Amino acid sequence: MIELQYTTKVTELLDIPELQPQPAKNFVPEWYKKTPATNNRNENVLGLQHKLIPVFRTVKTCPSFHDIFSEGYVLVAPCDIHIMTTDNFNSFQWEMALNNPNIRLETHDNLQFLDYYNNKKIKFVFKFVSPWLFKLPQGYSLRQIPYTFAEHEEWTVPYGVVDTDSYSEVNPQIMFTSDSNEILIKAGEPLCYIVPFKRIDTKAKLLTGKNRDTFLKEHDVQSWKVNQSFRSGYRKSK
Numbered sequence: 716m717i718e719l720q721y722t723t724k725v726t727e728l729l730d731i732p733e734l735q736p737q738p739a740k741n742f743v744p745e746w747y748k749k750t751p752a753t754n755n756r757n758e759n760v761l762g763l764q765h766k767l768i769p770v771f772r773t774v775k776t777c778p779s780f781h782d783i784f785s786e787g788y789v790l791v792a793p794c795d796i797h798i799m800t801t802d803n804f805n806s807f808q809w810e811m812a813l814n815n816p817n818i819r820l821e822t823h824d825n826l827q828f829l830d831y832y833n834n835k836k837i838k839f840v841f842k843f844v845s846p847w848l849f850k851l852p853q854g855y856s857l858r859q860i861p862y863t864f865a866e867h868e869e870w871t872v873p874y875g876v877v878d879t880d881s882y883s884e885v886n887p888q889i890m891f892t893s894d895s896n897e898i899l900i901k902a903g904e905p906l907c908y909i910v911p912f913k914r915i916d917t918k919a920k921l922l923t924g925k926n927r928d929t930f931l932k933e934h935d936v937q938s939w940k941v942n943q944s945f946r947s948g949y950r951k952s953k
Contacts, residue, residue, distance in 0.1 A: 719788070719857075719911050720850040724817045728793060728846060733903050736788045736847060742905055743784045744864050752776050753945070768945045783863060787910030790887065792900045793818055793846055798870075798889075799897040804838040807891070812902065819844045823888060841889040843906065848883040851911055855880055859887055860908040869893035870900070872907040878914070885909060 721736060728734055752775040774780045795812035798820075809820050823829075823840035849857060859875035872887040879885070887907050891898065900906075922930050 717852055717855060717911060717913075721847050723846045723848065725793070725815060725846045734791060734793045736790055736909065738785075739783070739787050739789055739908060740785050742789050742862075744866075747774075747780075747784070747864075750775050787858075787860070787908050789862065790845065790847070790885070790906045790909050792902055792904045792906055794902045796820065796843075796900040797897065798841070798891060798900075800838065800891070802896055804896075807839055807841075809841070815846075817844070817846045820889070836892050837890045838893070839891045841891065843887050843889050845884070845886055847885065849877075849879045849885055849909070850883055851879045853880050855911055855913050857885060858908075858910040858912055859885060860910060862905045862907050865905070869895065869898045879911075 723729065750773050753772050793813070796809065797812075798807060798809040800807045807822075811818055811820070821842045821844060823842055825839075828840055829837060851857065856876055856878045859872065859877065861872055861874060865871070870892055871890050873890060875888070877885050889900075889906075
C-alpha cells in the first residue's frame with residue numbers, strides 16, 4: 716500500500732474536512748445508489764414474469780462501472796468560484812468567494828491551447844490554482860481524471876498527469892463550455908478525480924500461436940466464473 720500525503724498553506728482548510736480531498740466513495744451519484752443490480756420489470760417472450768431470476772442485469776454489475784467509485788480521491792472547490800463573460804465570449808472576469816493568494820484562477824491564453832485545438836464547445840480555459848499540495852513515493856504520479864457523471868455541462872476538467880514525487884502542485888484546468896455567459900462552481904463541488912499510480916514502462920503485444928491459445932483458455936475460464944451466476948458474477952469472481 717502506498718500513502719498519498721497532502722497539505723496546504725491555507726491553515727483554515729485544515730479544519731474543514733468537507734473542503735479537503737476526499738475518497739471517491741463519498742461522491743457516488745444518488746441515481747447510482749438507487750439503481751438495483753438486477754430487475755424483473757420486463758416479461759419474457761412467453762409473457763411470463765420471472766420471480767427467481769432477473770430478466771436482465773443493470774450497470775451495477777458491469778465491470779466498467781463497478782470500481783470507479785472506489786478508486787482514488789475527489790478534489791473539490793474550496794470556495795464558490797464565479798466566472799462571467801461577455802455575450803460573444805471575447806473577455807472574461809472571475810472572482811473567488813474567498814480572497815486568499817493561495818486560491819485563485821489564472822488564464823490559459825488561447826495561444827497556449829485553443830488556437831490549436833479549435834474546439835468550438837470550449838470557450839476559454841482557466842487554471843485553478845489549488846491550495847492543496849501532494850506527495851507520493853518515488854516513482855508514483857497522480858492522474859487528474861474528469862469527474863464522472865457530473866450533473867452539469869457548463870464546465871469540465873480534462874484528463875492529465877502530474878509526477879507528484881517531484882512536483883507537488885495539481886492545478887486542474889477548468890474548461891468553460893457553457894452557452895450561458897456565467898457559471899458558478901459552488902464550494903465543495905467536485906472538480907475532478909485524482910488517482911495515484913506507479914509509473915512503469917509498458918508495451919503492447921499481439922498474442923498468436925500457442926500464447927494465444929493459452930490466453931483464450933484462461934479467458935474462457937474467467938468468463939465462466941463471471942457468468943455462472945444470474946446475479947453479481949463479476950463481484951463474486953473477484
